Amino acid sequence: MTSLERAVPHVASAEPVAPVRFLLDSWTVAHAEIRKLAHDPTEVLTRAVQPILWLLVFGQVIAQSRVIATGNLSYMDFLTPGVLAQSALFSAIFFGIAVIWERDLGVLHKYLVSPASREALVTGKAVAGGLRALVQTFVVYIVAVLVGIHLRWEIPALVGAALVVVLGAAGFATFSLIVACLVRTRERFMGIGQILTMPLFFASSAIYPIAMMPGWLQVLAHLNPLTYQVDALRALMIDGGPSTYPIALDISVLAVTVVVLVAIASRLYPRLAQ
Amino acid sequence: MRNAIECSALTRRFDVVTAVDALTLSVAEGEMFGLLGPNGAGKTTTIKMLITLLDPTSGHAVVAGHDVGRDARAVRRSIGYVPQLLSSDGTLTARENLDISSRLYHVPRAERRDRIEESLEFMGLADVGDRLVRTFSGGMIRRLEIAQAMLHRPEVLFLDEPTVGLDPVARRTVWEHVRRLRERDGTTVMLTTHYMEEAAELCERVGIMHLGKLAALGTPAELEAQVGPGATLDAVFTHFTGTGLEDGGSYRDVARTRRTARRLG
Numbered sequence: 001m002t003s004l005e006r007a008v009p010h011v012a013s014a015e016p017v018a019p020v021r022f023l024l025d026s027w028t029v030a031h032a033e034i035r036k037l038a039h040d041p042t043e044v045l046t047r048a049v050q051p052i053l054w055l056l057v058f059g060q061v062i063a064q065s066r067v068i069a070t071g072n073l074s075y076m077d078f079l080t081p082g083v084l085a086q087s088a089l090f091s092a093i094f095f096g097i098a099v100i101w102e103r104d105l106g107v108l109h110k111y112l113v114s115p116a117s118r119e120a121l122v123t124g125k126a127v128a129g130g131l132r133a134l135v136q137t138f139v140v141y142i143v144a145v146l147v148g149i150h151l152r153w154e155i156p157a158l159v160g161a162a163l164v165v166v167l168g169a170a171g172f173a174t175f176s177l178i179v180a181c182l183v184r185t186r187e188r189f190m191g192i193g194q195i196l197t198m199p200l201f202f203a204s205s206a207i208y209p210i211a212m213m214p215g216w217l218q219v220l221a222h223l224n225p226l227t228y229q230v231d232a233l234r235a236l237m238i239d240g241g242p243s244t245y246p247i248a249l250d251i252s253v254l255a256v257t258v259v260v261l262v263a264i265a266s267r268l269y270p271r272l273a274q
Numbered sequence: 275m276r277n278a279i280e281c282s283a284l285t286r287r288f289d290v291v292t293a294v295d296a297l298t299l300s301v302a303e304g305e306m307f308g309l310l311g312p313n314g315a316g317k318t319t320t321i322k323m324l325i326t327l328l329d330p331t332s333g334h335a336v337v338a339g340h341d342v343g344r345d346a347r348a349v350r351r352s353i354g355y356v357p358q359l360l361s362s363d364g365t366l367t368a369r370e371n372l373d374i375s376s377r378l379y380h381v382p383r384a385e386r387r388d389r390i391e392e393s394l395e396f397m398g399l400a401d402v403g404d405r406l407v408r409t410f411s412g413g414m415i416r417r418l419e420i421a422q423a424m425l426h427r428p429e430v431l432f433l434d435e436p437t438v439g440l441d442p443v444a445r446r447t448v449w450e451h452v453r454r455l456r457e458r459d460g461t462t463v464m465l466t467t468h469y470m471e472e473a474a475e476l477c478e479r480v481g482i483m484h485l486g487k488l489a490a491l492g493t494p495a496e497l498e499a500q501v502g503p504g505a506t507l508d509a510v511f512t513h514f515t516g517t518g519l520e521d522g523g524s525y526r527d528v529a530r531t532r533r534t535a536r537r538l539g
Contacts, residue, residue: 015380028377036365039406106359110422113325114378115351273327 022123025116029124034131044091044132048139051087055080055143058207068208073241080149081233081241082206084140085226088133088165092172093197095129096180097189103272104186112273118266122177126262129173130166137165150239160247161236167254168229172200174261181268205230210244228253276339278303278430278462279324283333286319293319295486296333301464301479303429306456308477309466310511316486317466318358321434324464325355338429351380354423354461358434362418364408368399371407372422379426393421396458397451413444417451424455431455433465437472449476470508484515 016024037044055076062068063075070078102108111121144151152158179196183189201207203217204226210218221227232250235243243250279301286294294316301307309317322328324337326346335342338352362371372390381389394400397417407415416436423431436452437445453476456463467473473480474494482490482497490497490510497510505513 021380025378028374032363032366032370032374035370036363039365104359106357106361107363109327109355109357109359110361110375111378112327113350113353113355114375115347115380116378117347270327274322 022117022120025120026124026127028116029111029121030127030131033125033128037132037135041135044135047087047091048136050090051083051136051140052143054083054086055140055147059083059147062207068212070209071242073238076147077150077238077241078209078234079207080140080144081237082204082230084137084165084237085168085204085230085233086201086206087136087140088169089172089200089226090197091132091136092129092169093176093200094193095125095132095173096176096178097186097193099125099177099180099272100184100186100189103184109273112270118269119262122174122262122265122269125177126170126174126258126265129176130168130170132173133165133169134162137162144237151237152239152241157236161233164229164232164236164251164254167251167258168225171225171254171257171261174258174265177265178261178268181265181272184272200224200226203227205244225254225257276303277301277336278305278338279307279464280336281320281324281333282335284320284323284330284335285332286316286323286328287331292486294323294330297486297488299481299488299491301462303462304460306463306476306478307465308473308480309464309483310468310470310473310480311466311483311515312468315483317483318434319486320483321355321432321464321466325353325432326350351426352429354426354428354431356416356419356423356431356433356436358438358466360415360419362407362415362422365406367404367406368394368410368418369403371418372425375422376425381426389425393425396455397421398447411444412440413447416440416444416448420448420451420455424459424461427459428461430462430464433463435466435468437467437469445472452476470506470511482511482514489514 015021059076059079062079066075068075068078099108102111112118141151176193179192180189183192199220203220204224205221206226210221210227213221228245228250231243231245232247232254234241235247277300279299281297281299284294284297284299285292297316297320309320311317319328323330324335324342326342326349329343337349340348340352342349362368363374366374369390372393373386376386376390391400394403397420399414399418399421402410402414407418410418420431420433420436433452437448440448449472452463455461465472465476477494479491479493480497481488490500492500497514498505501510501513
């Protein structure tokens with residue numbers, strides 16, 4: 001430490017080591033987001049309406065018509081994890097709008113001139129984006145009970161499902177943050193957000209099995225993190241639900257996706273304030 | 275005594291526009307310094323480089339003993355910043371806003387609560403600590419923002435257009451608080467403004483910026499004396515830049531200022 005640094009008044013004497021500092025800073029950012037939600041949960045709650053419609057309307061109609069072969073699973077059982085993943089995705093993909101809004105206000109500048117590292121700031125946002133999806137998880141489980149889905153209730157399965165939802169949503173929220181850093185205005189973001197969601201949704205196993213897809217779409221589906229999220233959820237949520245891949249693989253894919261996207265977003269995030 | 279801020283040939287170009295053009299400037303420790311100029315003169319760009327939000331195209335700047343390019347995080351630990359835009363979160367209470375700042379700026383846990391209560395008291399916000407910030411008046415928000423920027427007792431405080439959009443009474447209250455804060459902590463303050471009155475009232479020295487360059491530098495009295503007896507800072511500005519303060523500012527600047535004004539109002 002140089003003499004200049006020592007001259008700085010009021011610096012914390014017991015500065016925690018870097019990894020702890022990182023976690024504390026990330027949590028500060030995530031915690032702020034959660035408090036905002038607690039003050040005004042309207043947005044998250046309205047986002048929970050969509051999965052209800054998918055289960056009650058779309059799911060019932062397709063189940064009646066028996067056009068999608070889902071093996072031993074009923075179509076409603078097959079669809080429920082897909083709907084949860086989908087609603088978390090639709091909510092997370094617009095997360096970037098809030099970040100652009102913060103930039104327009106000046107809140108972002110305040111965060112960026114703090115001593116917290118860019119990685120910690122972005123990680124905090126990612127965690128917040130992931131935790132928001134727990135509200136939807138709660139709603140989907142309630143609706144699923146009401147329509148008689150065969151759910152698993154063991155604690156490890158529930159915790160696993162929550163983890164998979166949070167990881168997936170954190171990834172898509174960070175992806176959204178990256179898009180926000182690139183397009184920089186709310187108007188452009190809205191357009192891009194709309195364009196991104198549908199391909200991600202349709203090129204996944206959310207509402208039909210991958211085996212039903214044409215070859216080129218199967219390739220895309222295998223590159224789509226949503227596919228792995230749905231795959232893990234199908235096993236963790238549904239009694240007797242099959243997963244195509246080992247759950248550990250699904251979770252690893254989601255975790256690596258989050259880490260890579262956070263690394264990219266940390267690079268781009270400061271550009272938003274320039 | 276070392277300087278709190280030192281810029282040497284600090285330059286920032288955006289495509290073809292040179293927003294800040296080889297700015298060389300020193301601000302002493304404990305000084306209250308004003309950067310004066312119309313919208314588009316390069317004031318905000320200068321501040322953004324000094325607070326590490328924007329990399330200089332060329333040149334150097336040292337803030338609180340740390341180079342803004344090489345040692346950005348050390349700079350960030352030593353400064354407080356109140357943006358021109360609104361930086362308090364309207365959907366949170368004043369106390370929550372302060373709490374977030376105290377954590378983000380690494381105020382030791384044991385001191386957080388005391389500092390937050392003390393700053394609410396100091397800024398005259400003790401009664402409204404638990405109200406949502408979106409119910410605040412413009413002047414109250416600015417005071418809260420300054421409190422947030424000072425919780426970690428920075429060496430240098432940057433205020434970008436601290437009173438834009440405020441009515442005269444609220445403006446005076448903000449000035450009063452900035453002055454008292456500085457007396458208490460001995461903080462170096464750099465502010466930008468396009469109000470002559472504000473610069474004359476608050477600043478010990480003023481730099482007049484025009485088209486990215488420093489057109490004049492001195493105490494308000496010195497600058498007035500250079501132009502002629504009885505000259506106001508307004509006249510000084512016209513003298514050094516050849517334009518009135520009312521000129522300048524693009525559509526984007528106007529839109530932004532109005533938006534800020536509306537939110538603060």
